[in-house]
Amino acid sequence: MRKRWMTSGLTGVLLLLVALTFLPGHSQAQGEAVPPATIEAAGAETEMTAPVAEAAPAEEAAPAPPTIDSGDTAWLLTSSALVLAMTVPGLALFYGGMVRRKNVLSTMMYSFIALCLISIQWVLWGYSLAFGPDVSKIIGNLSYIGLSGVGQEPFGTVPHLAFMVFQLVFAVITLALITGAFAERMKFSAYIVVGLLWSTFVYDPLAHWVWGGGWLMSLGALDFAGGTVVHISSGVSALVCAVVLGKRIGHGKEHMPPHNLPLVLIGAGLLWFGWFGFNAGSALAANGLAASAFVATNTAAAAAALAWMFTEWAYRGKPTLLGAASGAVAGLVAITPAAGFVGPVSSILIGIGAGVFCYFAVFLKGKLGYDDSLDVFAVHGIGGTWGAIATGLFANPAVNPAGKGLFFGNPGQLVTQIIAVGATWVLAIVGTYIILKVVDAIVGLRATEEAERTGLDLSQHNESGYVL
Amino acid sequence: MRKRWMTSGLTGVLLLLVALTFLPGHSQAQGEAVPPATIEAAGAETEMTAPVAEAAPAEEAAPAPPTIDSGDTAWLLTSSALVLAMTVPGLALFYGGMVRRKNVLSTMMYSFIALCLISIQWVLWGYSLAFGPDVSKIIGNLSYIGLSGVGQEPFGTVPHLAFMVFQLVFAVITLALITGAFAERMKFSAYIVVGLLWSTFVYDPLAHWVWGGGWLMSLGALDFAGGTVVHISSGVSALVCAVVLGKRIGHGKEHMPPHNLPLVLIGAGLLWFGWFGFNAGSALAANGLAASAFVATNTAAAAAALAWMFTEWAYRGKPTLLGAASGAVAGLVAITPAAGFVGPVSSILIGIGAGVFCYFAVFLKGKLGYDDSLDVFAVHGIGGTWGAIATGLFANPAVNPAGKGLFFGNPGQLVTQIIAVGATWVLAIVGTYIILKVVDAIVGLRATEEAERTGLDLSQHNESGYVL
Amino acid sequence: MRKRWMTSGLTGVLLLLVALTFLPGHSQAQGEAVPPATIEAAGAETEMTAPVAEAAPAEEAAPAPPTIDSGDTAWLLTSSALVLAMTVPGLALFYGGMVRRKNVLSTMMYSFIALCLISIQWVLWGYSLAFGPDVSKIIGNLSYIGLSGVGQEPFGTVPHLAFMVFQLVFAVITLALITGAFAERMKFSAYIVVGLLWSTFVYDPLAHWVWGGGWLMSLGALDFAGGTVVHISSGVSALVCAVVLGKRIGHGKEHMPPHNLPLVLIGAGLLWFGWFGFNAGSALAANGLAASAFVATNTAAAAAALAWMFTEWAYRGKPTLLGAASGAVAGLVAITPAAGFVGPVSSILIGIGAGVFCYFAVFLKGKLGYDDSLDVFAVHGIGGTWGAIATGLFANPAVNPAGKGLFFGNPGQLVTQIIAVGATWVLAIVGTYIILKVVDAIVGLRATEEAERTGLDLSQHNESGYVL
Amino acid sequence: MKKIEAIIKPFKLDEVKEALTEIGIQGMTVSEVKGFGRQKGHTETYRGSEYTIEFVPKIKIEVVVTNALADRAIQAIVSKAKTGTIGDGKLFVTDLTQTIRIRTGESGDAAL
Amino acid sequence: MKKIEAIIKPFKLDEVKEALTEIGIQGMTVSEVKGFGRQKGHTETYRGSEYTIEFVPKIKIEVVVTNALADRAIQAIVSKAKTGTIGDGKLFVTDLTQTIRIRTGESGDAAL
């Protein structure tokens, strides 16, 4: 039965794709065929959609046709690879090491499949929804479906496809981040459906709002590399997941220590490493701004790791590796929206805030009693919110003329940031809640009690992590 | 005895190298001294040997002296580092996690030593055989021995040494890939000899045929990043190894599950990450074509992972992490020859084909009864063959004017591809078979039964993987 | 008590930072505001401080204002990320896998905290001491404190901040390397203090001497990427630590095998991978010299791995994975000072020397009886010394006109190299000894006997590496 | 002096331990074992081949008790370890001839 | 009721298990142990230092059988675990005073 259903499903998909390949309008041939006028339009649009476009000082004045810069392209391709490595193996390890041994594979699988699913979703329709020509400041239209019209032509100073794939890896990791909230209990089949829906109905619109020409972009909200789009959205959605799915069996009674902390450290290290692509790559060029974002990223991560560690040392008597690593991630989260707008000393302050606030958010979880397995909300939700607000405080026009925060004389920016944060929270809560309820009704979200006790590795995947 | 022999061997090698350093003709000094005429010749040759050379539209028209482009060089150096990381730690982990605990180190050692051995072989003579000035379309001559004449001068838009080292890491991984077939049973000393011979007598000529100005290149065979040279050659040679060495003790009777799947996932992740260097780096420039190859690579990997996973789900009732990871690798293999010639939708189809075909190839192995320990043939042999043929089907001149496949009106390309595939199969089978038989006669290929039972880690290396 | 102390400490630091952010002189605003004259001065200084500056043939002749090259910037940012990955996760794994299970986290933590601490120290004062305007050829002045005046403006062909962060990751790894000597027994709190003092009073001056315009630079000592600054300094300091701290309990009596060799191999692989950034990045440009350094790096690593392996095979009867991996690291160490000055064949010889000398240095340790837990002195101290001297032998002006060694007719270079080596040894021994004695007196260096027996993971961090 | 060995389901360990301490037992020794029995194992699939693993993870508790306490201890273990489903495990009792506390050299009941 | 403990070579486990089930034994408990004995261990080398590991990996099988079955069980184990080379292992038999199936509370022969 299932077999027949799957086979025919696959066949259908295949036929569709074959059609897509040969439909004249959808062939990538377009890439080359784009007339100069269209290219210039694309160029102009770049200036509009690229996160740092506002930084370009002479955008109106220079009507020279856009050309590809090999250095900028090298950096953007490198950055895309780095961001991919954040999800797999980075996040897969960070999360996989933190669960119990019996769930290591299922937890890693969530990240791995996020990469696979969204890589296809983004190419087929996600990019079009997020970055396709704007419809009412809400969503992109469908003209880029199957990457029709997205080719090797310049988009700013890089090939359009390079910009597309850089955005793709952001969409991937955002979904993967959420999985830490429901690790050790969500059914794999439900996850696939939830993932596709969430990315399409929450991530894609949000990316459009902030980066793709939507209303938050028009409002002037600053988000250099994804504080709202990636971190608040995933962190808040994670909280919704934790609440809707309920606690793991034994939560609060049984001891559930991380089964493999060295894996967690490899993961944290790869996240830090890849985050340079995430933040410094968001300059979309290999220039001074990229270097500045690079430095802010590193500095904030270090400061936050130390802040978490010392806070824990003061409150619990011992500094821990997991604490330091969690702090580093919190700092990376918080600096994400600010990376291209603040100097190194501000980034230390943002980092310290992240380390302290996120530590107490984890602490509070214990009091509030929901079971966000791997603290996605405390780290990404709270860290992202702090970062988005801090951007409104610390943005320094000497670093980037496009951003001027409260401390540099522009209180309006803080208000804009708060609006952006609020909008993201609302979209994430409402969108995620509806999706979960629908999928729960149709497929069921949670693994059975027996499956959960045995562990999801065996019950969902017929595999064991280790034979040692 | 052995000690004395080794010591004097080492001394001999040392003296030779010292001689090589100071022989005027072999000093790298040449690099700087090359007269303009020679440089132009080298430039022209670039156009001939570089995989994508045909893409250059105006090669005859532009007699400007070649210069180094910093962006292209940055990308090629980055790509070389990425491809190196595919072998160590990437493949070492992918393979090392899949064997039994008692063989983890010996399996990793195969990859690590492939890197060390071939790094020296390539510098001393391998590069010269593969990319030295052509002799009868069969092999390079010896004029680049010890990298004599290979220096910092431009080769296309990158330093010649950068092109050399990019090719080096390809030679490394090709040998390392084969080791999955005889893991858990080949003697380490035999492996060293087999590795050196195989690389010299199979890989180097083949690289010359396809990329270095040999007969397959003249014929117009398309292989963007190594479908024939790397994957078919290693996959088919792996099959020969599996058959010649025979089965592992207990094969088919004992359960031999992977001992550490998280390591396998780290490995798969690093392979995916590094493959961007492999494929997009093969554009030899940071341009639109590189971006296009990057996107095709990612898309095919994702599609193949899903295809394998759903196929297994349909046939076995559960999706597995090892299946999804294997599918991703199969997709990466299949897109390799096509990466710079096809658009994103075609790459989805190529990926789906790879996932399904390779899954069934693994399945068939069970029926045919040979023991290819880690399925190198099923994944690289079959995946590579499918990719080479698919290139002849899907190559789209709008993506790259150098390639036009059957579906775009050029059936001749398919025939050329089939010839290239056939030639590679023949060279790999014959060459590998002869080498194995010779080494078996002289050194013996297999570890003793007791060594195999104890595990190769202890018996070959006096080490244990873990003390947990 | 401790809690209150810590809280008020944190508050103090915070206030200081806030002050730093808004002090006009320290704002990064400067970056943009630098008048052209200053920029040119910075440019000139670049030529002076950049390791390869001497290679620029026409430095006086070309008064064109410096501009940022996107390709060079892309490569330097990529290289910085690569070098960061050498410490975390690279070195953390290399060292973490080699200790006993009960100390895996504390050992990894040393590396992780080196990254966090020095990332802040360097931004606040370290960079200024090392690369700030020179004071008496001994130390930089404090004008770059808090990165005041270090911004997006060009420094050579890259943004000044990119150069700064590239140097930062070198300072990080140097401290992290030392930790292998006292792993499994130094108190975590003592380590933090020692680390900060060591980096400030040993590393920063030494970097200034060799790269920042100090007396060794004036003398013409060659150190392309850190043979003296990074490897001799860490290796010799490691020896001092091993002697001052004394042996681990049970050393020489109990068997202390590496608990997880696959982690060691991942670490070694990431070190190799990252070392391309370390050495080829030190060209500060994506050019022929970078390619040449890249090739020398790879070749020496491979040669040294084989040399160590064959030496061990001859003397102990079996080749080991740990031996091959250690050899590769020894080769990478030895080629570091020479990477931009020698051709590929010389780098084979340097690699072979490294493999053999470091093997015997480890061997000697056994005889001399000090307990350098992870052989930092044998690998980095001896390997670095050999590399610095070898640079004086093999430096080939055809590779880089800035370096001419004994074998190319310049015996004076060898003398200079020996002076540089000697000065580094002296600074490292004296500085480290004083720091250790001071910290021992105030905080105490060693964990208690019970803490050491239980393992530092539990006793210092309340954590266990694995629950398998 | 009796030695009670019980093979139980791993997630029951905490409950059993508490029940034993409640009746005054101050020590026990625990190890991880694999059990084969009526409870069927599970299937694992690797690259399309299926294997059945017949061994199930279990915990073995060894507790030495005075004759006086033996019955209550057995009772405590059996009642807490029971779920009523296949695979709950077994309990075996042996006589000991001697017991020593290494720290003090005490023997017999005093050693526990 | 007897408890048979056998220390055997790890790769013999499957054969022994089959032989036991063939004679009608439905359960057993297995654990990983390290043995020291006449069979010499192996040498390990780390960075040039050599160490001899004297402990060899072994499998311990514990199977409780009725007195009636004991001899056949012993016979089955000894014949299947034997390779004839040093290190084949030992077999020890103890008397049990009580046996309980936790799931049902059955005791004695019915508990097996």
Place this chain on the structure above:
Amino acid sequence: MKKIEAIIKPFKLDEVKEALTEIGIQGMTVSEVKGFGRQKGHTETYRGSEYTIEFVPKIKIEVVVTNALADRAIQAIVSKAKTGTIGDGKLFVTDLTQTIRIRTGESGDAAL
């Protein structure tokens, strides 16, 4: 024939092993166990939550000896495993009814 089981502190294994070989005992079997007793465990902290782990890692030595050697063996173990601090462990002795060397089929004292 007696079976001595001793639960000891892990770092004492080597000394105990040597003491036993000195008095002529040629074999033993060792396994890793977790002990619960008077010795308190340790605290672990993960992301700010603290847990107390009550089980302490121990080594179990099982050695079968002839009745003649039993007392000296017990003496050797107790004296070498003792540190005098809490958690040194216990030693238990059981009677065996049968012993076989699998390689040869020898039984009784000859099997050891």
